[in-house]
Amino acid sequence: MIELLSSNGSSFAGDINNLILIITVLSGFWLLVAEAVLFWLIFKFRRVPGVRAQYITGERKEEMKWIHWPHNLILVCDVVIIVFAIRVWYHVKQDLPEAQSTIRVIGQQWAWRYVMPGADNILGTKDDIETVDELHVKVDTVYHFKLESVDVLHDFSVPQFRLKQDAIPGRIVTGWFKPTKTGTFDIQCAEMCGIGHGIMMSKLVVETAEEHDKWVASHTPAGVASN
Amino acid sequence: MATSHAEHHDHHEMSFWEKYIFPLDHKVIGMQYLFTGILMGVLGAYFSYVFRMQLAFPGTEVPLFGLVTSAQYNSLITNHGTIMIFWFAMPILVAAFGNYLIPLMIGADDMVFPRINRLSYQIFFISVLVLIASFLVHNGGFGGAWTAYPPLSAKAEYNLTPWGSILWLVAVVLEFVAFLLGGINFITTLMNSRARGMKMNDIPIVCWMIVLASILFMASAGPLIAGAAMLLFDQTIGTGFFDPARGGDPILWQHLFWFFGHPEVYVVFLPAMGIVAEVITTFSRKKLFAYKVVLFTTFATGILSFFVWAHHQFIAGIDPRLANIFTVTTLLISIPIAEMLFVYIATLYGGAIELTTAMLFALGFLATFLIGGVTGVFLGASGADIYFHDTYFVLAHFHYTFVPIAVIAVFAGLYYWFPKMFGRFMNETLGKIHFWGTMIGFNGIFMPLFFTGAAGDHRRIFDYSNFPELAVSSLQNLRTLATICVVITILFQFVFFWNFFYSMFKGKVCTEKNPWKANTLEWFAASPPPHGNFPVMPEVYRGPYEFSTPGRELDYWPQNEKA
Amino acid sequence: MAGHVDHHHGAEGHHDSGHGPSFYVKIYAILMVLFIISVLGPEFGHRTVTLITAFGIAIVKAYMVAVNFMHIRQEKKYIAYIMFAMLGAVFLFYIAVSTDVQMTTGANWENHAAKSIIEENKDFEKHLEH
Amino acid sequence: MGHSTPIATTRSVTGMPTGRLAVWWVIGSEIVIFGGLLMCYLMLRLKYPHWALNSSHTNTFAGGVNTFVLLSSSLSIVLAHHYAEKKEELKAVGFIWATIFGGLCFLVIKGIEWTTEIQNGYTITSSLFWSFYYTAAGLHALHVIAGMILMGWISIDVMQKKNMHRVELIGIYWHFVDIVWIFLFPLLYIAK
Numbered sequence A: 001m002i003e004l005l006s007s008n009g010s011s012f013a014g015d016i017n018n019l020i021l022i023i024t025v026l027s028g029f030w031l032l033v034a035e036a037v038l039f040w041l042i043f044k045f046r047r048v049p050g051v052r053a054q055y056i057t058g059e060r061k062e063e064m065k066w067i068h069w070p071h072n073l074i075l076v077c078d079v080v081i082i083v084f085a086i087r088v089w090y091h092v093k094q095d096l097p098e099a100q101s102t103i104r105v106i107g108q109q110w111a112w113r114y115v116m117p118g119a120d121n122i123l124g125t126k127d128d129i130e131t132v133d134e135l136h137v138k139v140d141t142v143y144h145f146k147l148e149s150v151d152v153l154h155d156f157s158v159p160q161f162r163l164k165q166d167a168i169p170g171r172i173v174t175g176w177f178k179p180t181k182t183g184t185f186d187i188q189c190a191e192m193c194g195i196g197h198g199i200m201m202s203k204l205v206v207e208t209a210e211e212h213d214k215w216v217a218s219h220t221p222a223g224v225a226s227n
Numbered sequence B: 001m002a003t004s005h006a007e008h009h010d011h012h013e014m015s016f017w018e019k020y021i022f023p024l025d026h027k028v029i030g031m032q033y034l035f036t037g038i039l040m041g042v043l044g045a046y047f048s049y050v051f052r053m054q055l056a057f058p059g060t061e062v063p064l065f066g067l068v069t070s071a072q073y074n075s076l077i078t079n080h081g082t083i084m085i086f087w088f089a090m091p092i093l094v095a096a097f098g099n100y101l102i103p104l105m106i107g108a109d110d111m112v113f114p115r116i117n118r119l120s121y122q123i124f125f126i127s128v129l130v131l132i133a134s135f136l137v138h139n140g141g142f143g144g145a146w147t148a149y150p151p152l153s154a155k156a157e158y159n160l161t162p163w164g165s166i167l168w169l170v171a172v173v174l175e176f177v178a179f180l181l182g183g184i185n186f187i188t189t190l191m192n193s194r195a196r197g198m199k200m201n202d203i204p205i206v207c208w209m210i211v212l213a214s215i216l217f218m219a220s221a222g223p224l225i226a227g228a229a230m231l232l233f234d235q236t237i238g239t240g241f242f243d244p245a246r247g248g249d250p251i252l253w254q255h256l257f258w259f260f261g262h263p264e265v266y267v268v269f270l271p272a273m274g275i276v277a278e279v280i281t282t283f284s285r286k287k288l289f290a291y292k293v294v295l296f297t298t299f300a301t302g303i304l305s306f307f308v309w310a311h312h313q314f315i316a317g318i319d320p321r322l323a324n325i326f327t328v329t330t331l332l333i334s335i336p337i338a339e340m341l342f343v344y345i346a347t348l349y350g351g352a353i354e355l356t357t358a359m360l361f362a363l364g365f366l367a368t369f370l371i372g373g374v375t376g377v378f379l380g381a382s383g384a385d386i387y388f389h390d391t392y393f394v395l396a397h398f399h400y401t402f403v404p405i406a407v408i409a410v411f412a413g414l415y416y417w418f419p420k421m422f423g424r425f426m427n428e429t430l431g432k433i434h435f436w437g438t439m440i441g442f443n444g445i446f447m448p449l450f451f452t453g454a455a456g457d458h459r460r461i462f463d464y465s466n467f468p469e470l471a472v473s474s475l476q477n478l479r480t481l482a483t484i485c486v487v488i489t490i491l492f493q494f495v496f497f498w499n500f501f502y503s504m505f506k507g508k509v510c511t512e513k514n515p516w517k518a519n520t521l522e523w524f525a526a527s528p529p530p531h532g533n534f535p536v537m538p539e540v541y542r543g544p545y546e547f548s549t550p551g552r553e554l555d556y557w558p559q560n561e562k563a
Numbered sequence C: 001m002a003g004h005v006d007h008h009h010g011a012e013g014h015h016d017s018g019h020g021p022s023f024y025v026k027i028y029a030i031l032m033v034l035f036i037i038s039v040l041g042p043e044f045g046h047r048t049v050t051l052i053t054a055f056g057i058a059i060v061k062a063y064m065v066a067v068n069f070m071h072i073r074q075e076k077k078y079i080a081y082i083m084f085a086m087l088g089a090v091f092l093f094y095i096a097v098s099t100d101v102q103m104t105t106g107a108n109w110e111n112h113a114a115k116s117i118i119e120e121n122k123d124f125e126k127h128l129e130h
Numbered sequence D: 001m002g003h004s005t006p007i008a009t010t011r012s013v014t015g016m017p018t019g020r021l022a023v024w025w026v027i028g029s030e031i032v033i034f035g036g037l038l039m040c041y042l043m044l045r046l047k048y049p050h051w052a053l054n055s056s057h058t059n060t061f062a063g064g065v066n067t068f069v070l071l072s073s074s075l076s077i078v079l080a081h082h083y084a085e086k087k088e089e090l091k092a093v094g095f096i097w098a099t100i101f102g103g104l105c106f107l108v109i110k111g112i113e114w115t116t117e118i119q120n121g122y123t124i125t126s127s128l129f130w131s132f133y134y135t136a137a138g139l140h141a142l143h144v145i146a147g148m149i150l151m152g153w154i155s156i157d158v159m160q161k162k163n164m165h166r167v168e169l170i171g172i173y174w175h176f177v178d179i180v181w182i183f184l185f186p187l188l189y190i191a192k
């Protein structure tokens, strides 16, 4: 479980983990302060017979500063979080690096279909490889994926890559990832898509260049000369 | 001047039928909403028990239910979410407390439109029947999540619940209509029917909050009502509003839904904050710290809440540039809410805190809601939401907001106003047992789920053993822990129900009008208040939180007490 | 019941709009003229003219009805503000949502279903002629 | 029901009668309902220029006559309000029924219009434009019907000089229904 909390199977997973860490520190600090003050006040100001509560309107200047200072400091924290969040977002979702290979990912009730380029590394040619529920990619390669759906909403999610994107019927959404570790990872569907939503899982296999070439060769449709 | 209202009604003895089944009295209508809401809450809690058992012990027979199929699982969570929000949280927080408290606290004898009020409950009641019918029809209840995203929700060939999804949608629309009618009543009553002398700053916070919540609801629900009509036509007669092949757009529904959906979470949040304000001021004998700041932050929250909705859709395929704007607005909304919470905490400073059960629940609300609020910041940061979206982290976030709001704050309110409502006290010892059981149980349910979520558990999955990464025992142990805590929490609710119903009939009689020595006007009426509420219509001379005023012998100063 | 009114609040039962039937008829006449212009607008066959006569005049008409028939001016100021706030919510919705529902492509996405519908109908204007 | 009006209803802290205040809030909530629907329509209308072709099949004449009818009925209800304030109940009732008649004409014309459209093959499922056409106009027609029922009910009271202030309330509502049509007309009929 600990590995899952910090796993970084893709190039940007670490950025997302760091962002989460920053938010944890900044907002965790406030959470602790608020809880500590709350409990301290509860223990400190218990009712004692004969002792009256103080009369504080909270509208005088020196009282209001207890509101204004946290207000400004939280604003600062917010700005910091916004800046980091948008930087990560921009990097992951908005500004796609040049693709080294492009694949199609198609969601349907309740399976994932993948179309990968064959040896020519061009999508839409005869040697394309089509698989169901198993995606093979090469490590350290920038992939673009074209995400589609044929029926309802699905969501292409690779938790270990910190990658997630909805698939929408009628639309093609382009995203990217760059695997940094070899191995087998879960691909899940993260959008309610009917009674099979809970079984809509597939595998992502990240291979070294040689392994991947071998896999491509052995899966190229028969009768297609790879050129 | 203020006339006696009671005598007027004496010559008209009301039958049981008129008094309890078709009442016009705001208090009875409030009670109808309360008890219907509690019943629906029990149903929602039962659903959560069933599907949590399935998650902890997949594929085994769940006691009191049986085997859970994936279709049933989906329907259970969908209707759990829908019921808990629309038929439990809203009816109790907005309608029950709103109806019961607003006229009493502003010194009126009833709502301004009693008949519209009754109509509101009747429509609400029909919506309950329609919703329950939706579970019983052929192929079972709707299972497309409470967000009902099309195309799944729009076509029976996808969701496989031809009737369940239609009835579900009709029930939700009826519920909306009921709350629009109720809301108009709350708003006009507060605006127009306050007691003589009650200025804007003398209105108790809870009344402000419920009315502002009604306004938020009214301003945000419109597009979704239109959208619901569109979806209903998609389901029933085959239009293509949300069908991309025919030019429609599934994303449009998401916008319609969340444009409503986000303000909606503040629709339930604000009344809970209102209840807590009344309870903590009374039991710490303190003036509310900076009343005006509370109002300003509430207004700010209300306005900002219309600018953040797309944070639910960050990765749903909206344009990534749009997400940046919504990240900014979402994070900004943490400021007014933090300020509001800090003001409440500051109110305790220098107080004379008495830890009654109501006070414990109110403080428990503050302590736990903070966790829910702070985890919202993780989700509002678009970059982090890429990972967290639709995981149990989101789920734990919103249960850490909803349960404090709809369960804990509601308990605070019920323990606090019980003597007024029923003229008897609830048992404090049982109350404290209930408090600790609920708090420990609730934290035990959802604290582990933050971790399973952060480890990658996705929502709405009926059996994790299909996912190798998630089928590991360390995660399964946390899931089981959560489930055990659900059972514990639910068992402790029996303490509450015993206490509640026993005290209603046999509890210690509350002979005083004002047992907690509070200031607001409802404590000036008899317990329980008769039809017409007040023997003499009260006048107001000061704000609602004048506790421990220097130079007075008593440490409270009722709003209606002359000088 | 009359005896139960708290008189101290002094509800002013009606507004005194001070307008007589002839005033309303005059407004009605103006509305009619505007209406006729809006119907004639498309006859010029000019897109911008049509848009102005159609929607510009609709706004003027709505304004005239709100001010002269609904007496929104005689109402407390905040009534108008509330109505504008509601309209504001509607436009806010439009502004944000149009950025992806009204578009067919955007940053890293395209709505190919919508594109192909537009493509299929691209020569609709020919059918419009006759 | 044997219940008298609560004191609450007769109070007026804002200075506005409670009924009128409530009607404005009703209209506020209706603005967002119609507004939401029309904004959805607008987005897709601008997205698909070829909807101009569909809307060229709408019957501008029928829509125009209906605009005329509704504007006229707005005049009659504001006159009804005028006479109700003057406590001339007969004239007020007359104008209320003139308004109801206007609503009826509107619905009859709408019925004829829809029948011909459907006979020509343009049904609610024909295309998205027609779906919006029927949904928006249908929702509006429901409001017309509701207004007519309320007016009939109010006119009974007005005859007996009771609840005269309600004429103004239904008037405000009716004008709002009129305004919605003022926008529906160019959106569905004129813009081609």
Ligand code: HEA
Binding pocket: A026, A027, A030, A031, A034, A074, A077, A078, B147, B265, B266, B268, B269, B311, B312, B330, B331, B333, B334, B337, B338, B341, B370, B372, B373, B374, B376, B377, B379, B380, B381, B385, B388, B389, B390, B394, B397, B398, B401, B402, B405
């Ligand atoms: C009443 C319920 C409620 C409340 C009050 C909130 C409050 C907030 N919510 Fe939550 N939310 C939900 C109910 C609620 N939410 C629900 C039901 C869902 C899921 C729906 C679904 O998909 O089914 C959801 C989902 C959800 C998402 C989408 C997640 C996803 O699906 O990917 C996001 C994203 O931004 C979010 C953010 C926030 C934020 C920023 C707040 C803020 O209002 C919180 C503000 C409060 C604080 C921040 C705490 C106090 C502040 C401090 C102690 C100061 C320190 C703070 C900083 C340094 C910033 N929420």
Ligand code: HEA
Binding pocket: B038, B041, B042, B044, B045, B048, B049, B051, B052, B077, B078, B080, B081, B082, B084, B085, B088, B089, B144, B145, B146, B147, B395, B399, B402, B403, B406, B407, B410, B411, B414, B442, B445, B458, B459, B460, B461, B462, B486, B489, B490, B493
């Ligand atoms: C107000 C809202 C609310 C409340 C109170 C709850 C309460 C609970 N929720 Fe709920 N939940 C939602 C709103 C709420 N939930 C929503 C919106 C969803 C999303 C649905 C979707 O995905 O579509 C969801 C989904 C959801 C899931 C996710 C399912 C999935 O994605 O697969 C889970 C899983 O554990 C869960 C668990 C629980 C549990 C254990 C409780 C409780 O049982 C916690 C303990 C509380 C109690 C036991 C008390 C209950 C109340 C009473 C008994 C009445 C008492 C009377 C008074 C208070 C007066 N909920």
Ligand code: CUA
Binding pocket: A107, A108, A110, A153, A154, A155, A189, A190, A191, A192, A193, A194, A196, A197, A198, A200
């Ligand atoms: Cu596909 Cu969930």
Ligand SMILES: [Cu+2]
Binding pocket: B261, B262, B265, B308, B309, B311, B312
């Ligand atoms: Cu939200």
